[in-house]
Amino acid sequence: MTPVWIDPATLIDRRIYRIRSRNLVIGAWDAKSKGFIGLREKFGDVYLFTEYEHDLMGPPHGTARAVDDLGVDVPDDIVMDEYLRTSDGALCNNPALYDLLCQHEDRALQLRETEAEQHLAEIRAREAAMTPEQKAERERISRERMAEMRRRFEERDAEPR
Secondary structure: OOOOOOOHHHOOOOEEEEEEOOOOOEEEEEOOOOEEEEEEEEOOEEEEEEEEEHHHHOOOOEEEEEEEEEEEEOOOOOOOOOEEEOOOOOEEEOHHHHHHHHHHHHHHHHHHHHHHHHHHHHHHHHHHOOOHHHHHHHHHHHHHHHHHHHHHHHHHHHOOO
């Protein structure tokens, strides 16, 4: 099952999307930065983080693509930024955007689980439709690949360090 990406030209500013990226599950599209602001977890901390749209920014900076439009817009009174400046000029987190994204991340995770279940059902259906000859050929190829991997590991382990 090949993912179908949403064309970046059709992304709606301030809309929340389910995305495929290195670190985010969902993100609010920020047209100005050409990125998705979402919740990133790292070393036990969860914080707002921007990943940039793949087709607009290109590798290595573009790491995110929209998969589903969740139909939720960030209200105009919420600033589209990871951080806010306090009156004394210090940076602080953006709690309003953080809370909004938290509310919708569970829904995106449920969609991803449903997609994975559908993919698994497709694989099982293909396997059930295979002839005995096709199953034997698949098993032969699998054994050959495993033997090749073992050979490579043994060669690597035999190299002086």
